[in-house]
Amino acid sequence: MPQREMPLPTALDPCGRTFGPEEREAVLRVLDSGVLCGAFGRETRSLEAEMAALYGRAEAVSCSSGTAALHLAVAAAGVGPGDEVVTTPLSDFGTVAPVVAQGARPVFADVRADDGNLDPDAVEAAVTPRTKAVIAVHLFGGAADTVRLREICDRHGLLLIEDCAQAWLGEDPAGPPGRLLGTAGDIACFSLQQYKHITAGDGGLAVTDDADLARRMRLFMDKGWDRSEGRIHRTMGLNYRMTELVAAVARAQLARLPGLLTRRRTSAGRLAGAVAEGAVPGVRLATASGTPYEGHAWWVVPLLVDDNARAAKALDALGVPALPGYLERPLYANPALAGHPPGLCPRAERLIDRTLLVLPWNEGYTTADADRVAGALRKAATA
Secondary structure, three states: OOOOOOOOOOOOOHHHOOOOHHHHHHHHHHHHHOOOOOOOOOHHHHHHHHHHHHHOOOEEEEEOOHHHHHHHHHHHOOOOOOOEEEEOOOOOHHHOHHHHHOOOEEEEOOEOOOOOOEOHHHHHHHOOOOEEEEEEEOHHHOOOOHHHHHHHHHHHOOEEEEEOOOOOOOEOOOOOOOOEOOOOOOEEEEEOEOOOOOOOEOOEEEEEOOHHHHHHHHHHHEOOEOHHHOOOEOOOOOEOOOOHHHHHHHHHHHHHHHHHHHHHHHHHHHHHHHHHOOOOOOOEEOOOOOOOOOOOOOOEEEEEOOOHHHHHHHHHHOOOOOEEOOOOOOHHHOHHHOOOOOOOOHHHHHHHHHHEEEEEOOOOOOHHHHHHHHHHHHHHHHO
């Protein structure tokens, strides 16, 4: 009887996450200090300084989640009732929830068919006098078109917010070699949720070079309270503070990030090479046309197929997890965002309903795992 292969690692298994003595020491350091609230401790401020240095930006602001980081950005941009924010229908709900929470309207622009990132032409067409900002998601770790989106925002006087939750240390092919995603926007937001490149369970960070935007984000993160001047609430804000325990673990994880990304790029790059060489009939990488994938952050491995539901079922039977479409529906088709007609963003809808296939990935995948997945793709393609 043939031996059953071991399950591939997941982000909910110890083998799919990387924790060690540094994280354990960090937790005990905070507990021994007796200070667990980020407003009074040192860990959150140290994490912010280390994050700003990593991305070469002037300021970093910590908060309780990636969604909270986007809320800080939207609030700092002055988005409020009657305003509009242009963004993608192909993302986590956390991308649009802050816009709705501010009483504003998310306006959905269609995406590029080859990688699911925002189509700049669609963004330009969606801009109105009410538009206040654009939120560009670097989907799956691949780059949105920062050059054109930056130009559109500058021409219309809009803030550009980069959602980098899936793109830690991803590189921007439109910039000089090594330029990081998260350095083109006025604000860039990151997540430390369980499934991201690095994790502290939850947590968020926002980076910017604008001191005024950073100040507004800090105020919104801590109930509009500038603690240096007494208990005066200058603006509206929420309690989005990061705890010292989260910050301490995040600091240890941040130090690991370059090595973890190298491991992802090694294994995912192996699979990408097999697919890119045409060895798998009917399967290709979902990456921007003509763009090298070496700078991809590989949060997952996105593929394009003819029938994603059939392909996912075939892969599952071979022990390889796969998500057809990534989402069950575009964001605007959720009950919480009623009033959007079907067909609003046809390329996004086709990706979800038919062609996009997402393979979960993490630093626990080896090159042998990548070869196994490539073999399963070949079997599924000929089944």
